Amino acid sequence: MTPLNRNQMAWRVAHDIPDGSYVNLGVGMPLAVVNFMPDDRDIVFHSENGLLGMRDLKPGEEPDSELVNAGKRPVRMLPGGAFFHHADSFLMIRGGHLDFAVLGAYEVAENGDLANWRLLDSKSAPAVGGAMDLVYGAKKVLVICEHNSKDGSPKIVKEAKLPLTGRECVSKIFTDHAVIERTGDGMVVREMIEGLTFDELQDRTGAKLRLANDWKPLITPDLPVEERPSRKKQVGEI
């Protein structure tokens, strides 16, 4: 049994997003989803700071300090892209105009509660950004996160202990072990990696799971994560 790496998780999320969707990607792991979108789909990415239709820089392209995404990283616009101000940007989010938000998580509870903005032991100032807007505004909230924390504790829990970002808002969870959908009838496992049994998956999970009758193995291409030397973040970059 080999858990998916971050690229494979992002690949799996990307392949769940249908052609024609308007999508907001949260900062961190969700941003990698843009790299694995199938070429035959028109997906319009939204950024809180007033962009629709952006793409990452290509190798060799110079960054433009006036053109950044919500993570304050330089981007470029696609033909068909648009700029708008913050009130319109959050009108898009809060008014239900976005099809998907892809977010990271510290905890997802059995009822779909999400905690992803503040740790309890954190002494430094809180920072919420646009997460609380996205969880209730997007038509569907997809979560991408490791199945377990580094200490082995589950991220998908019976009840969240951390301060919530939103209640009953998560639609689907993509982990390195499984794809899990929240239904009216609880958390349903749609896909699991090969070599993992349902009982083993349940043991790694705090929430009660149910295995879908038509569950499938969770298979992705090999997508090695490039080992890059750790880079000190630049001033202004999240």
Added chain:
Amino acid sequence: MIDKRRQTADEAVADIKDGSTVLIGGFGMTGEPRELCSALAARKVRGLTIVTNNAGSGEFGIGLLMKQGCVDKIVCSFPRVPGSVVFEELYEAGKLELEMVPQGTIAERVRAGAAGVPAFFTRTSWGTPLAEGKEVRTFDGKEYVMERAIRGDVALVKAYKGDRWGNLVYAKSMRNFNPVMAMGADLTIAQVSEIVELGELDPEHVITPGIFVNRVVQLEALNA
């Protein structure tokens, strides 16, 4: 004759009073009206409440305002970014009050203030610590949190081009909070890279109509 042009940043911010609520455009460093903030910091005004998305990077602009002790309270959504050293030092020392507001709620509170709407209900923050103490009402079976409008005494914004009537256009993602903040204050001051003749800005392309803007000062070329 309407002429909102000012010669320098210092002149543009000369009469901002202690205790003002100051709305500041920008998202991180992109679109931050840095020179206006720095000019205000140099005046060592006191007791400001600033409303802005981030809490400054480095010791210029918003960072300098805080460093100079001008700010008592910051209303923002994401204070911690690499380089926000001034904020972190003051916050951890208990010298700066922080009101944490979701990003869309900042934008909407300022927009509501601009539109003469005193309060509104939003789903955002319902069921979270940020809704504690706020009125919750149920509409169509869903709970919503009441948020009060924010109205600024002053707004400091950055644009790409402006004219003497105060019309503004922006460049790319520097637009962000700037048009929202520009609408939301009694005195709006814009720094621009270029002041152009009346008529050069196509009315179809004006983003902030001059009615919202009181002063325009030309400061630097874009990306200079």
